[in-house]
Amino acid sequence: MSDYYVYILKCSDNTLYTGSTNNISNRLLMHNIGKGAKYTRGRCPSILMYLEHVENRSLAVKREEVIKKLKLDKKVELINSATNELFNGKIMVSACLLGDSCRYDGKAREYPNIIKWSSNKNIIPFCPEVEGGLLTPRLPSEILGDNVINSAGEDVTEYFLKGAEAAIEKCDEEGIVCALLKANSPSCGCRNIYDGTFSKKLVPGMGFTAKKLSNRGIAVFDEDNFPF
Numbered sequence: 001m002s003d004y005y006v007y008i009l010k011c012s013d014n015t016l017y018t019g020s021t022n023n024i025s026n027r028l029l030m031h032n033i034g035k036g037a038k039y040t041r042g043r044c045p046s047i048l049m050y051l052e053h054v055e056n057r058s059l060a061v062k063r064e065e066v067i068k069k070l071k072l073d074k075k076v077e078l079i080n081s082a083t084n085e086l087f088n089g090k091i092m093v094s095a096c097l098l099g100d101s102c103r104y105d106g107k108a109r110e111y112p113n114i115i116k117w118s119s120n121k122n123i124i125p126f127c128p129e130v131e132g133g134l135l136t137p138r139l140p141s142e143i144l145g146d147n148v149i150n151s152a153g154e155d156v157t158e159y160f161l162k163g164a165e166a167a168i169e170k171c172d173e174e175g176i177v178c179a180l181l182k183a184n185s186p187s188c189g190c191r192n193i194y195d196g197t198f199s200k201k202l203v204p205g206m207g208f209t210a211k212k213l214s215n216r217g218i219a220v221f222d223e224d225n226f227p228f
């Protein structure tokens with residue numbers, strides 16, 4: 001018997017969509033390539049916000065109907081409730097947050113609360129820049145337009161693209177639908193990135209890997225907005 005999930009997505013126009021599936025990672029992909037549902041087709045990317053396990057298809061369909069009829073505030077309550085199983089499955093975590101010395105300066109950026117929290121979770125540590133072929137230590141890089149430039153002015157975009165592709169492959173392989181990523185990084189930043197002038201100025205934007213995961217529907221958080 002397959003496992004079924006009822007899920008809620010936040011669409012690009014900030015509306016919520018409820019569905020059910022027995023293959024959540026494939027379903028997220030379908031939604032975000034416009035083949036998931038008529039409603040989400042013109043509202044990509046949509047991001048996973050809520051996941052609830054149910055035993056079979058018939059229960060999934062019933063639960064989906066119940067959630068669909070809830071008012072917006074009740075859906076938001078559900079997303080913030082203990083029944084949200086988004087954080088119970090495998091979670092990709094930026095390796096530097098867990099103490100891996102993979103940052104450009106050869107250091108880690110570990111957070112004791114993340115290491116403590118991760119001890120009883122199903123964590124997949126991942127560093128897109130290392131997976132993309134960059135050495136440690138390396139020169140710092142920032143996103144400038146569509147490219148990534150290091151502090152010597154060299155274009156290192158291809159490594160960042162490879163790292164982002166590797167992250168998607170890992171998520172597909174492992175069935176990962178949630179990621180906790182390091183804030184402000186040109187790979188992992190989910191909400192802000194440096195502005196490309198190497199002057200420590202942050203601007204709204206996403207790193208290459210965070211953007212790719214998010215466009216795939218994977219829920220991405222950083223250490224400042226993850227609900228520990």
Ligand code: SF4
Nearest residue numbers: 094096127182185188
């Ligand atoms: S690419 Fe991500 S995981 Fe790797 S060092 Fe930078 S922030 Fe950390």
